[in-house]
Each structure stands twice: as structure tokens, then as C-alpha cells.
Amino acid sequence: MKTENKKEVVTTTDIKLAQKESYNALLSGNRQWVNEQLKADPDYFKKLAKGQSPGVLWIGCSDSRVPANQITSTKPGEVFVHRNIANVCSHSDMNMLSVLDYAVNVLKVKHVIVAGHYGCGGVAAALSHKQFGLIDNWLRHIKDVYRLHSHELDRITDNETKVNRLVELNVMEQAYNLCKTTIIQNAWKERSDLEVHGWIIDIKSGLIKDLKVTTGGPDILGYVYELNSEELAVH
Numbered sequence: 001m002k003t004e005n006k007k008e009v010v011t012t013t014d015i016k017l018a019q020k021e022s023y024n025a026l027l028s029g030n031r032q033w034v035n036e037q038l039k040a041d042p043d044y045f046k047k048l049a050k051g052q053s054p055g056v057l058w059i060g061c062s063d064s065r066v067p068a069n070q071i072t073s074t075k076p077g078e079v080f081v082h083r084n085i086a087n088v089c090s091h092s093d094m095n096m097l098s099v100l101d102y103a104v105n106v107l108k109v110k111h112v113i114v115a116g117h118y119g120c121g122g123v124a125a126a127l128s129h130k131q132f133g134l135i136d137n138w139l140r141h142i143k144d145v146y147r148l149h150s151h152e153l154d155r156i157t158d159n160e161t162k163v164n165r166l167v168e169l170n171v172m173e174q175a176y177n178l179c180k181t182t183i184i185q186n187a188w189k190e191r192s193d194l195e196v197h198g199w200i201i202d203i204k205s206g207l208i209k210d211l212k213v214t215t216g217g218p219d220i221l222g223y224v225y226e227l228n229s230e231e232l233a234v235h
């Protein structure tokens with residue numbers, strides 16, 4: 001019994017040491033990155049500190065395998081980023097709406113990209129009937145996408161194929177959700193250089209697939225979603 005307890009203590013210590021090492025690795029990794037940047041350009045951080053003017057807003061999944069900058073070979077300052085589980089764009093999410101509003105109206109980005117990825121755990125979880133806790137409420141947004149496209153998805157028998165098709169449909173619906181917001185609709189009234197896109201990252205190849213659902217104006221909006229600011233002013 002004594003030996004068993006001792007073994008357990010050693011194992012816990014090992015885990016704690018490994019945790020500390022992986023934590024410290026982040027800080028040493030940062031110092032290494034800073035040194036590399038300064039070596040290439042001694043004024044790099046002076047320039048970076050002056051401000052940002054990214055041309056793109058990236059709304060992606062929180063999955064650790066799909067970081068916006070690395071995947072698109074862009075540098076700090078080039079992409080404004082919002083990420084959440086399964087890249088959901090909900091009109092009741094103040095976080096997403098605040099990011100979108102700031103990106104569109106202050107930073108004046110020209111491209112808003114919803115970037116999903118094949119094999120998305122959030123989408124796969126939404127396809128199951130298990131309870132995961134609080135996140136079930138978030139995943140409901142994806143179940144709603146399923147319901148909209150159930151005629152197509154119900155016919156797919158292979159689970160991986162079904163998950164990946166729902167990943168694509170989810171990106172399309174979330175991009176469409178962005179177009180329904182007053183933020184995007186009002187911006188389109190003021191300028192013609194704002195586009196909303198839908199992309200998929202194929203983690204198995206690293207390549208991005210453009211779903212070709214790019215929208216640069218309100219034509220695709222169903223009548224029910226059209227919001228007229230002049231009508232508001234009458235009241």
C-alpha cells in the first residue's frame with residue numbers, strides 16, 4: 001500500500017514538472033521569437049507599436065490547429081482575428097458583433113472571412129446526441145444549420161463525410177449570418193469594397209478551400225432580412 005502511494009506521488013510530481021516545462025516553453029519561445037524579429041529588423045516592435053491597419057477580419061474556430069496567421073503566412077498587424085468553437089456567427093453574440101463592428105467601421109477591413117475546418121470537433125459534437133454541458137447551447141447553432149440542410153445531410157451515411165459537409169454548410173450559413181447584420185448591411189450602403197467570404201481549412205493538407213460564396217452586396221439577402229435605416233428614422 002505504501003509503495004502504491006509513493007508511486008502515485010511520483011506520477012503527480014512528473015505531471016506537474018511536465019506542465020511547468022510546457023508553460024515555461026511558451027515564455028522561452030516568446031523570447032526566441034522576439035530575438036528573431038529584432039535580428040531581422042531592429043525597429044520591428046517600434047513599427048508594430050505604432051498601430052494596426054489590417055485589411056482582413058478572420059472569424060475562425062478556436063481549434064489549436066488553425067491559427068490564422070500561420071495558415072495564411074501573414075504577420076502580426078495583418079489580420080484582425082475572432083475565434084470561437086466552430087466559427088459560429090450569432091446575431092446575439094456581443095463579442096462577435098463588437099469585433100465585427102470595430103473591424104468594419106473603425107479598421108475598415110475589406111474582407112471578412114469565416115474560416116471553418118474539416119474534422120471540426122465542435123461540428124462533430126453537434127452531430128452527436130451526447131450532452132457536453134454548457135457548450136450544448138452553443139452547439140445548438142450548428143444543429144440549427146443541420147435542420148436547414150437535413151434533406152441533404154440525412155442521406156450521407158459515412159460519418160466523416162457528414163461532419164465535413166456540415167462543416168462546409170456551417171461556414172456558408174455563418175457567412176450568411178454576417179450579411180444579415182446591420183453592421184454589414186449599413187457598410188454596404190456606404191462602400192462597395194467590403195466582401196464576406198467562406199473558407200475551409202483542410203487540416204490533412206494544410207490547404208484552404210474557397211467555398212466561393214463571396215458576397216459583396218445585399219442582393220443575396222432574403223427580403224425578411226433587409227434592414228432599412230431610413231424606415232427607422234420615421235419613428
Ligand SMILES: [Zn+2]
Nearest residue numbers: 061063120121
Ligand atoms: Zn473546429
